[in-house]
Amino acid sequence: MSTADADPRVPGRDYGEVMAASRYTYLGPEGTFTEAALRTLPEAATRELVPMVSVPAALDAVRAGEAAGALVPIENSVEGGVSATVDELASGRPLMIYREVLLPIAFALLVRPGTSLDSVKTVTGHPVAQPQVRGWLSRHLPDAQWESAASNADGARLVQEGRFDAAFAGEFAAATYGLEPLVTDIHDAENAATRFVLVGRPARPAAPTGADKTSVVLWLREDHPGALLELLQEYATCGVNMMRIESRPTGQGIGRYCFSVDCEGHIADRRVGEALMGLKRLCSGVRFLGSYPRADEVRPTVRAGTTDEDFLGAADWLTRCLDGRGDDLRS
C-alpha cells in the first residue's frame, strides 16, 4: 500500500472552496472499476478526479467541503465498499445521492507482456473479486494459487512488480501498469453489474425525469414483530414499488437494524411523497437520501388510484366533504 492511500488527502493539494467545486473524489486507487464508472459521467471530463483510500474518506471529503461529489460503489461491488457506503450514508453528517452509474462486471486477466496462460501459477485481485471469477479459475487455471490484494488495481501493480503472475482487474487498468489483458470479459454470473452513486451535500433534488429512484434510510420506532411489515405496507398502500431493501446493523447491538430502501419514483411524485410522510410518522427516524434519475431509465408502472391526479382529486374531495359538498361519483 502506498503512503498516498494512508492519508485520505493527497498531500500538496489545495483544498480551497473554489477548487472543491471542481473536484470529485472516488474509491481508489486509480485504475479501479470505480474510476471507470466515474469516467462515464460527462462532467467527469471537467473535474479533478481524486482517488481516496476508502469509502469513508471519499465521503468525508465531501462532508468537509473539500470536494463537490464522491463516486462510491453501493451495490454488488466487485471491489467491496458496499456496506461501508450504505453505513456511511446512514450515519454522520447527512449526504445525498444525485446520480447513479451501472457498470457491467467483467474482469480481464492482466499479465506482463509475453506471459502465456500455461505459465500462470499465482493470481491476485481484491478478495471481493474472487467469488466473481472462481468458476472461471476452476475451469482454466485449476492449479493456480490465489492471494488477495488490497484492490484490483493494487493486484495489477503487484504483477507489474513480479510478485504474482496475473491479476484480475478491469481491462482499462492494463495500460496504467504496463500489463496486457491475456483474457477479457471474465465473469461467472450473467448480467452481473456494480451500481455506483454520486454523492454530494444535501440540496434540492434534481427535477423529476419520469424514470427516477428515491432512497431513504429507515429506523424502526420499536423492534415489535410487525414493524417491518408495516413499513413495507406503507409503500404498497401508496402504490410505490420497492426496488431494494437492505437491513444494516445500527451499531446499537446485535438485532438492532436500520433499513436502506430504494423505491421507484421521485419525492415530487405525490405517491412517493405520501409514502415518505407515512414512513416519517411510522418510523423513529427517516433519512432522505435523494431522488435521482435511474441509470436503467425504466419508467415505473403507476397503479390505478395512485397517479398525481388521483392524489389531488382525493384531497379536493376531502375539502369538499369538510364543507358538506362531497360527492360519490364513481370512476
Add this chain to the structure above:
Amino acid sequence: MSTADADPRVPGRDYGEVMAASRYTYLGPEGTFTEAALRTLPEAATRELVPMVSVPAALDAVRAGEAAGALVPIENSVEGGVSATVDELASGRPLMIYREVLLPIAFALLVRPGTSLDSVKTVTGHPVAQPQVRGWLSRHLPDAQWESAASNADGARLVQEGRFDAAFAGEFAAATYGLEPLVTDIHDAENAATRFVLVGRPARPAAPTGADKTSVVLWLREDHPGALLELLQEYATCGVNMMRIESRPTGQGIGRYCFSVDCEGHIADRRVGEALMGLKRLCSGVRFLGSYPRADEVRPTVRAGTTDEDFLGAADWLTRCLDGRGDDLRS
C-alpha cells in the same frame, strides 16, 4: 294498517319550508322504539315529530325538503328497517348523519288490563322482535302461538282490538293503546341495543368533540380478490379503528357489494382525513355519510405516529426534504 301509513305524507299538513325546518320524521307508527329514541334528543321537544310508514319514506321527506331530519334505526334493530336504512343512505340523493342514539332493547308484554299470564294463548309483535324474546317465550309461555304484526306498535293495537292476548312492545306504548305492561325488561340477549341515526341533507359536519365516529359507503374499484383487504389496510395504515363493516348488495347482481363502514374519529382528524383520501383513491366510489358524536362518548385510542401533530410534522418534513433541508432526528 291505517291509511296514514299508506301515504308517507300525513294529509292536510303544510309542507312549506318554514315548517320543514321544525319537523323531524321517524320510522313509525307512534309508540315504537324509534319514537322513544327520538324523544331522547333534547331538540325533539321543540320539533313536530312525524311518523312515516317506512325508512325510505322518512328519508325521502328529508330529501324533498319536507323535514329537517329523520330518525331511523341503523343497527341491530328490534323493528326492522336496518337494511333499508343502510341501502337508502348508500343510494339516491345524498344524505348525511348528524347524530346517533343508542336505546337498550327491552320489551314489555302488553295486555289488556286484567289479563293474567296464564290466560295468554296468542302473542304478537314485529317479526324482528321474535328472536329477541324467543327464549323468554319458551320459558314462560311455551304453548302460546306467535303471529307477526306489521310493527310492535301495531301489535299493541291488535291486542287493544282483542285479536291477540298480548303484544311485545316498548313499555312506553302501553298508555297509547290502553294496555298495561304485564312483564317488563324482557330481552334474551344481555346488553342488546338498537342504534338509531338522525339524518339530514348534506352540510358541514359538526365540530369534533374528541369522541366522534365517521361513516362512509365504499364501492370497490373492481371485484379483485384482495380489494377488501386493501380497503381495510387503508384504515389500518392511518391508525384508524374500524367499528363496523357491513356488506350490502349493490343491486347490480349477486356477488356485487358495497360496504357500509363506521370508524372512530372525525373527518377533521388528520388520520381520518388521510384514510378517507386513501379510500377515495382506492375505491370506484366513496360516499361520505358524516362525522358525528358517538353516543357512547368513548374517546379513541390514537396510535403512536397518527396524531394530528405527527401528520403535520411529516408534511413539514416532506416540504423540507423537497428543499434539501430534510433531517432525520429520531423521535
Add this chain to the structure above:
Amino acid sequence: MSTADADPRVPGRDYGEVMAASRYTYLGPEGTFTEAALRTLPEAATRELVPMVSVPAALDAVRAGEAAGALVPIENSVEGGVSATVDELASGRPLMIYREVLLPIAFALLVRPGTSLDSVKTVTGHPVAQPQVRGWLSRHLPDAQWESAASNADGARLVQEGRFDAAFAGEFAAATYGLEPLVTDIHDAENAATRFVLVGRPARPAAPTGADKTSVVLWLREDHPGALLELLQEYATCGVNMMRIESRPTGQGIGRYCFSVDCEGHIADRRVGEALMGLKRLCSGVRFLGSYPRADEVRPTVRAGTTDEDFLGAADWLTRCLDGRGDDLRS
C-alpha cells in the same frame, strides 16, 4: 294471516322420521319466490314441500328432525328473511348448507281478471319488494298508493279478496289466487337475483365438483382493531378468494359482530382447508356451514403456489427438512 302460518307445524301431519326424510320445509306461504326456487331442484318433485311461517320455523323443523331439509333465502331477497337466515345459521343447533339456488328477481303485477292498468289505485307486496319496483311504480303508476303485505303471496290473496287493486308477486302465484299477470318481468335493477340455500343437519359435505363454495361463520377472538384484517389476510395468504362477507351483530351488544363469509373452493381443497385451520386458530369461534356446488358453476382461479400439489409438495419438503434432506430446487 292464516292459522297455518301461526303454527310452524301443519296440524294433523305425521312427523315421524320416515316422513321427515321425504319432507322439505321452506319459507312460505305457497306461491312465493322461495317455493319457486325450491321447485327448480330435481329432488323437490319427490318430496313433500311444507311452507313455514318464518325462516326460524323452517330451520327448526330440520333441527327437530321433522324435515330433511329447508330452503330459505340468504342473500338479496325480495321477500325478506335474509338476516334471519344468516343469524339462524350462526346460532342455535348447528346446521349445514348442501345446495344453493339462484333465482332472477322479476315481479309480475297481479290483478283480478279484467283490471286495466289505469284503474289500479292501490298496490301491495312484501316491504322488501318495494325498493325493487319503486322505479317502475314511479314511471307507470305514479299515483298508486302502496301498502305492505306480510308476504308477496299474501299480497296476492288480499287482491283476490278485493282489498287492493294489484299485487307485486311472482308470475307463478297468479293461478293460485285466481289472478292474472297484467305486467311481467318488472325489476328496477338489472341482473338482480335472490340466492337461496338448502339447509340440513350436519353431515359429510358432498364431494367437490371443481366449482364449489364454502361458508363459515367467524367470531373474532377480541375486538382489537386489526382482527378483521388478520382474518381476511388468512384467506389471502392461502390464495382463497372471498365471495361475500357480512357482519352480523352477535346479540352481545352494539359493536360486537360475527362475520358470515363465503369463499371459493371446497373444504377438501388444500388451500381452503389451510385457510379454515388458520381461521380456527385466529378466531374465538368458527362454525363450518358447508361446502357445496356453486349455482353459477364458475370454477375458481387458483393462484400459483396454492394448488393441492403445492400444499402437498410443501408438506413433503418440510418432512425432508426435519430429516436433514431439504433441498431448494427452484420452481
Add this chain to the structure above:
Amino acid sequence: MSTADADPRVPGRDYGEVMAASRYTYLGPEGTFTEAALRTLPEAATRELVPMVSVPAALDAVRAGEAAGALVPIENSVEGGVSATVDELASGRPLMIYREVLLPIAFALLVRPGTSLDSVKTVTGHPVAQPQVRGWLSRHLPDAQWESAASNADGARLVQEGRFDAAFAGEFAAATYGLEPLVTDIHDAENAATRFVLVGRPARPAAPTGADKTSVVLWLREDHPGALLELLQEYATCGVNMMRIESRPTGQGIGRYCFSVDCEGHIADRRVGEALMGLKRLCSGVRFLGSYPRADEVRPTVRAGTTDEDFLGAADWLTRCLDGRGDDLRS
C-alpha cells in the same frame, strides 16, 4: 500474507474422514476474533482447529468432507466476511447452521512492549475494524496514520515486525505476537457484537431447546411489487417473529435479490413449520439453513392462536368438519 493463507488446505495434513470428524475450520488467521469465538464452544477443546484464508475456503472444507464444521462470522463483524458467509450459505452445495456464538466487539491497542501512547504514529488493523475505532482514534490519536492490514491478526504481526507502531486486534492476540495491550475495551458503539455460526453438512436439526432460531434463504417467485410483503405476511400470519432480514444480490443482475432471514423458533414448532411450508409455496426457492439454539437464550413470545396445541386443535377440527362433525365451541 503467508503461504499457508494462500492454500486453504494446510500442507502435510491428513484429510481422511476419521480426522475430518474431529476438525473444525474457521476464518483465520490465528489470533482473530473468530478463533476467540470458536474457543468459547466446549467441544472446541477436543477438536483440531484449522484457520482458513477465507470464508469460502472454510466452508468448502466442510463441503468436501475435510472438516466436520466451520466457524464463520455472519453478522456485524469487525473482520469482514459477513457478506461472503451469507452468500456462500445461499449458493453451492447446501450447508446447515448448528450453533451460533455472540462475541462482544472490543479491541485492544497492541504495541511492542515499552511503547507509550504518545509515540504511536502509525496504526493498522482490518479495514472493517476502522469504523469501530474511528471515534476512539480521533479522540486519543488524532494524528496517527491508519493503514489497513489483511486481518486484525495480520496487523499484529506487522507491529511485531516493526512496520507499524500499533495494531487494533483482540486482546487475546497479544501473546501470540509478543505484544502487549496498551489500551483495552476499545469500541465506539455500545453493545456492539459479532455473531458467528457453526456450519456443517445437512443433517437432522438438533432438538428444540425452547429458545431457538431458524434460518432460511428465500428466492422470490417473481419480482412483483408485493412479493416481499407477502413473504413477511407469511411469517406474521403464523405468529412467527422475524429477527433479521437481509437482501443479497443473486448474481443474476442488479435488482434481483434473495433474502436471508432468521426467525424465532424451531422448525419442529408447528407455527414455524407452517410458515416454512407457506414460504415454500410462495417462493421460487427456499433453502433451509437450520434450527439451532439462540446464543442469547431468549425464549420467544408465542401469540394466542399459534401454539402447537392451537395448530393440532385446528387440524383435528378440520378432520371433524370433513366428517360432518365440526363444532364451533368458542375459546
